[in-house]
Amino acid sequence: MELYELTVHQLVNLLDKGEVSSREIADSILDRIQSVESKVKAFLTLDEDRAREQASQTCRQAGGFLQGIPYGLKDLFCTRGMRTTCASRMLEHFVPPYDATAARKLAQAGGILVGKLNMDEFAMGSSTEHSAFFATHNPWDLERVPGGSSGGSAAAVAADEVPFSLGSDTGGSIRQPASFCGVVGFRPTYGRVSRWGVVAFASSLDQVGVFSKDVRDSALVMNLIAGHDPLDSTSVNLEVPDYTAFLNKGIKGMKIAYPREHFGPGVQNEIKQSVYQALQWFEQNGAVVEEVSLPHSEYALPAYYLVATAEASANLARFDGVRFGLRDEGADNIIELFSRSRANGFGAEVKRRIMLGTYALSSGYYDAYYLKALKVRRLIWEDFQKVFGDYDLIISPTTPTTAFKLGEKLGDPLTEYMTDILTVPVNMAGLPGISIPCGFAGGLPIGMQIIGKAFAEGTILQAAYAFEQSNRPNQKPPLGVN
Amino acid sequence: MALSLAEVEHVALLARLTLSENEKELFAQQLGAILEYVDKLRELPTDDIEPLSHILPVFNVFREDHCRPSPSREETMANAALVEDKQYRVPRII
Numbered sequence: 372m373e374l375y376e377l378t379v380h381q382l383v384n385l386l387d388k389g390e391v392s393s394r395e396i397a398d399s400i401l402d403r404i405q406s407v408e409s410k411v412k413a414f415l416t417l418d419e420d421r422a423r424e425q426a427s428q429t430c431r432q433a434g435g436f437l438q439g440i441p442y443g444l445k446d447l448f449c450t451r452g453m454r455t456t457c458a459s460r461m462l463e464h465f466v467p468p469y470d471a472t473a474a475r476k477l478a479q480a481g482g483i484l485v486g487k488l489n490m491d492e493f494a495m496g497s498s499t500e501h502s503a504f505f506a507t508h509n510p511w512d513l514e515r516v517p518g519g520s521s522g523g524s525a526a527a528v529a530a531d532e533v534p535f536s537l538g539s540d541t542g543g544s545i546r547q548p549a550s551f552c553g554v555v556g557f558r559p560t561y562g563r564v565s566r567w568g569v570v571a572f573a574s575s576l577d578q579v580g581v582f583s584k585d586v587r588d589s590a591l592v593m594n595l596i597a598g599h600d601p602l603d604s605t606s607v608n609l610e611v612p613d614y615t616a617f618l619n620k621g622i623k624g625m626k627i628a629y630p631r632e633h634f635g636p637g638v639q640n641e642i643k644q645s646v647y648q649a650l651q652w653f654e655q656n657g658a659v660v661e662e663v664s665l666p667h668s669e670y671a672l673p674a675y676y677l678v679a680t681a682e683a684s685a686n687l688a689r690f691d692g693v694r695f696g697l698r699d700e701g702a703d704n705i706i707e708l709f710s711r712s713r714a715n716g717f718g719a720e721v722k723r724r725i726m727l728g729t730y731a732l733s734s735g736y737y738d739a740y741y742l743k744a745l746k747v748r749r750l751i752w753e754d755f756q757k758v759f760g761d762y763d764l765i766i767s768p769t770t771p772t773t774a775f776k777l778g779e780k781l782g783d784p785l786t787e788y789m790t791d792i793l794t795v796p797v798n799m800a801g802l803p804g805i806s807i808p809c810g811f812a813g814g815l816p817i818g819m820q821i822i823g824k825a826f827a828e829g830t831i832l833q834a835a836y837a838f839e840q841s842n843r844p845n846q847k848p849p850l851g852v853n
Numbered sequence: 854m855a856l857s858l859a860e861v862e863h864v865a866l867l868a869r870l871t872l873s874e875n876e877k878e879l880f881a882q883q884l885g886a887i888l889e890y891v892d893k894l895r896e897l898p899t900d901d902i903e904p905l906s907h908i909l910p911v912f913n914v915f916r917e918d919h920c921r922p923s924p925s926r927e928e929t930m931a932n933a934a935l936v937e938d939k940q941y942r943v944p945r946i947i
Contacts, residue, residue: 464932465932466931466932468924468928468929468931468932469924561908561909562908562909562911575906575907575908601916604911604914605907605909605911605914607909607911667897669893670893670894670896670897673890673891673892673893673894674891674894676887676890676891677891677894684868688869691869692934693933693941693943694930694932694933694941695932695933696932697934698934698935702944703944704944704945704946705943705944705945705946706869707871707944708943708944709869710865710866710869710870710871711871713868713869713870713871714870714871714872717870719876722870722872722876722880723880723883723884725868725870726861726864726865726868726870726880726884727884727887727888729864729867729868730860730864730884730888733863733864733867740891742904743894743895743899744891744894745904745905745906746897746899746902746903746904746905747894747897747899747902748904748905748906749902749903749904749905750897750899750902752905752908783886784883784886784887785886785887785890800908801908801909825908
């Protein structure tokens with residue numbers, strides 16, 4: 372096996388035993404990127420020289436857990452001294468003066484940041500086609516989307532360009548691309564990981580998470596990034612357990628629920644079959660598996676598109692051309708400065724969502740739209756609370772279909788929004804959720820979503836690991852080498 | 854049902870977004886369709902339901918008022934397009 376094919380824990384093992392050097396790992400990764408990146412197009416910014424230099428200077432003995440391990444960050448994470456664009460013309464030349472906390476933690480652990488990964492502009496989208504620069508291609512079928520908004524982060528891991536990456540998940544932006552790209556994507560509980568330095572889309576929904584090749588890696592990276600941050604007043608002051616301690620506990624006696632609403636006619640048959648088979652596996656191996664109802668499921672998506680866009684309209688108000696970002700030169704007055712800078716800097720999807728959110732918050736409509744959506748949010752949250760009163764985990768498909776073709780959903784915004792139908796309820800309730808590979812349909816990966824109680828990341832990893840150990844897909848994307 | 858041009862222009866002004874005529878037409882239609890979809894929420898009786906704006910039971914997170922190091926003015930203003938005399942320069946406001 373090539374070094375670039377290995378997981379974080381495999382690389383750490385080799386480094387610890389002195390069988391391989393950080394420089395060799397970096398070279399393998401960078402060569403891999405060179406050979407496949409023209410097909411995948413996952414990176415917006417790549418800093419090969421810096422990575423090689425850091426790898427040459429790194430000393431395994433002196434350093435942290437990630438010493439010598441390369442990784443990528445969604446271009447939503449502020450990285451001091453390294454361009455951070457959020458895949459937008461608005462921030463095309465923006466260089467942050469500080470690091471996001473999650474980025475800083477990985478750097479402090481000795482990780483080697485290879486570059487910044489492509490995404491839908493300002494995290495708004497489900498395909499990465501809304502990047503202002505270019506679309507990323509799904510390594511399993513280059514004519515298909517990797518999903519979004521963290522499409523670059525998912526594709527880079529699937530293509531073995533980096534062993535792990537960070538993304539963000541507001542309505543499914545980690546879990547959905549993980550499902551489309553056949554990798555593990557973990558969204559922790561709201562408040563588990565600091566959002567400081569992560570450019571905000573919807574502040575009550577955004578959460579930082581991990582893409583990896585297996586569940587153990589997910590647990591290892593979670594150990595590093597989780598935790599209270601005084602700079603993020605929404606981060607919780609709860610101790611971070613060692614998530615790897617949950618991995619070998621098995622699933623005997625676990626109570627697993629599957630919501631009938633998530634297996635409806637809108638979900639592709641092969642996907643349902645694949646997840647039903649997985650549920651059977653859980654039952655055969657000692658878990659209690661029962662059907663439940665999340666009765667307000669069909670209202671989660673409309674409520675989400677009001678709450679998220681409303682919050683986005685507020686968060687993106689800071690982009691006015693004054694302190695950072697694109698500035699229109701021809702403005703005669705302040706309103707024109709703002710309006711024209713924003714018109715030039717934002718893409719269509721971002722403008723659409725800002726407009727929708729502004730409308731939902733505007734005088735005369737606030738109660739009917741935004742407030743109404745927040746009330747429905749409570750109903751969705753209560754649905755989950757009821758089920759988690761009797762069960763440990765909820766399992767469903769991650770997405771209603773496998774990866775769609777590039778260009779397929781660009782005509783009608785609503786059809787793209789629908790791809791998040793199984794993931795957004797989790798964000799609305801602030802809960803943790805993982806997507807792990809559980810099969811293929813027509814050569815395209817299928818993802819299974821495992822949802823847990825608030826701060827029960829360990830339980831999710833426990834179940835995911837158990838399934839993965841007995842059901843590992845043996846395929847790799849048919850990328851070939853240039 | 855599509856939004857009216859006036860509604861689109863009103864929202865665009867609130868959002869500080871200059872839109873082309875094409876964009877106004879397109880958004881009138883698309884936003885209309887999305888709003889029709891989200892109108893589904895009316896099916897649910899919610900008069901007695903409290904809005905859920907924040908998931909966590911966390912309130913008023915304060916810290917002690919102690920000075921800490923901050924990035925320098927130069928670093929912080931480095932991304933601005935127009936800086937003069939250590940200030941951000943903008944067109945006339947009043």
